[in-house]
Amino acid sequence: MSRRRGRQEDRQAGPALRCAMTDQTLSGITILDLTQQIAGPFATRLLAAYGAEVIKIERPGSGDPARAAGPFPGDLPQSERSGRFLYLNTGKQSVTLNLKTRAGRALLLELAANADAVVENFAPRVLPSLGLDWPAFRAVNPSLAMISISNYGQSGPRRDDSATNLTLFAAGGQMSLTGEPDREPLVNGGTQALMQAGLHGFASAVTAIFGARAHGAGAHVDISIQEVQAAAMEGAGPIALVRGLDSGRGGNLPRALWGIYPCADGYVGCSVLDRNVPNLLVAIGREDLLDDPNIRSAAWRIAHNDELTAILMGFFVEHTRQELNEIANRCRVPFGYMPTMDELIDWPALREKGFWHEIEHPDAGSQTYPGRPFSIDGSGFRLSRAPRLGEHTDSVLRDRLDMDTAEIGALRERGVI
């Protein structure tokens, strides 16, 4: 570890840059990033945003398949303009390396020898087939952490099954709870099965790195996308385990105070717990019920669910989304405005806190990116553009592996990089 730090101090471009680097929360931490597509890159995107140096290894030629996934400006596919890739790879360095060559694998292990963590989300059979499994990484760096994110985990009868976000959302159980009770189960918007796993990849990576630094030994972390969902079904998971009872789809209105209602010009959420009932009554102009003991009783509210639904339905249809948002703020009651993406980007509080980042990219132009999900002492987060394919191959080999121009040129001729 001390050797790596020494090397970095020597090799950082200049004093100004070094100063900027030490400002970052995860300064001095190096991630060897073997991820592609969504779940893995989301994990390493967060590591990069909080100051880790993330070296992304891409296949020569085509790179991360996310580069082909879009959305693209004007719907014109171009590997440096994929919205998915650009979003998920901000702040990383791109190194092309052909892991099917012996020299490529040797370079990867050399990079791993001086890294804090390897993060990967290949299908579980891929890295072992290349001789790049956990024992191989541990052999070159005993204090390394390795995070593997995969569909069903690194073991078990479904380990090698084919999957996408949709089928994994079904496999993990959350889909069975989503949608209307009398219709088919529904997948959430976006790619939530994969994004949940990405968050776990980030959190487990910092934890494993912390453990390795505290105790001196690294570890391999096996994250299953199915499992992370199966463990996050609110009360439904434990009630099945403890009482043998399933839960169905609650739909948009599982109970009167907890759901989504139509309003004058769209829809609004209402998520009221017992403690919010007085504020709700004020908000809907039913102060007359404030002293009614019935409405404070959960059992009474269940028994009179239809009645309460009718009262709220009548209130919401009389008001617009914007009016309801103002009432929510004024009365401190949890109504949920549902912004469209353009409304979200113009949302005053997000503008006020500088949430959105405008980032210039030489191929994709200036685009708007979501920003900081958590702050450390009010800051700690930075975003810079995603790399072009192989943009940092030369600099990483030169700075981290002491290679000269001739050696790098030879690797390129042999198709290793």
Next chain:
Amino acid sequence: MTKLLARALSATLLPLAAIRIIDLSMVWAGPFATRLLADMGADVIKIEGPSSPDLVRGIGAATAAVGERPWDASPYFNEYNRNKRGIVLDVARPEGRRAVLELVRTADALIENYRADVLDKLGLSPAELHRERPDLIVVSMPGFSKQGLERDMVGYGPTIEQMGGLVELSGYADGGPQKTGISYGDPVAGILAAGALVTALLRRQRTGEGAVVEVSQRDNLIGLLGEAVMDWSMNRRLQPRRGNHHRWMAPHGCYPCKPLPDAEARPVARLGGTPGAATDRWLTIAVATDEQWRALCDVIGRPELGKDERYATALDRYERQDDLDVLIAEWTAERTDDEAEALLQSRGVPASAVRSPLTLTTDPQLAARGFYREVHHPVAGDHRVAGPLWNLSEPRPEIRTPAPGFGQHTESVLMDLVGMSGAAFEKLRTDGITCDAPVTRS
């Protein structure tokens, strides 16, 4: 030799062994964060108030099984609070606050998910906490923000997913925005908060500095929708609700399978009533490549469609996917979800049964991995919980202890960690600062 010995010893230590976290959080988001950290070896001390037990202690226990301590029998509470210790202190009173501050002196981190202004009002602001323990990591997880325009806004998991843009993008193609099946804002905030806390610990490891960490649940949620943001930024396009269809993959959907026989119907929990029953079974299929499309056609006994020019490309299939959905649903309707899944997977077509909370408890994949773990709980009895999610190669994370009963560890924690005398503890008890059964607020 020493090095080998050190490595052998360290292999028995979980990453967060020797890290102590004071946990003032409740319900799901915060407890989910500290569950992840407790599973990794942290000593999590959960604090509840005499008249403010964790709200989920009231959820989900069978009425026949609850006995004299129903608040200790909640499956919901016991799932998300295993591996933690539980104490009761009235932090709004000076003696309770003082006890918390003494515990903070022994701790590495404190996490809370109160409304934005509560910690300050309790006299437990980050500045006051740092006076006791300068290198403490203080983690707050407001729905929106602790300052600025949204500092007074209240919201729970569903509010977060609504205001973060997810619900607008979710739903049947012919319907309105759709709620997720869980309070989705909660677990995703919890995972991030766990990562944020350890990120600050990593910085402390390097610099010795404590930190004030603020996790904005809504801002985190927006980050889960990056592609939709990019589509707006690049093309000024609002993504439509597509049901189970996809931006370009087709066929891509959820299809009804042969129902369970009535005699094997799954019992289903119903709000405030007797359990119902369900027999529905569903299968999801996602075709990403032409090769998978041809394999699908073979499996459903329609190989000619695989050669049909009308369906040759993803775009062709996308445009005719409603017709394809009908064909596929006719095939799935004749088969169980597991049969159909196995046939498609044998040819490499992404497919999965829609597994439910109950069917997952016997899922062969989860069983083979030892996902569920047995717990013995003194009140709730023997039951299973979902296992640790960060499966370490060594040491294997375990469920070391069941979830704490209400106030179970108050005495031992105060005596062992802050050296409180038996007499002083008795005084806390007689003064109502602590107790071992929830007090009804008058």
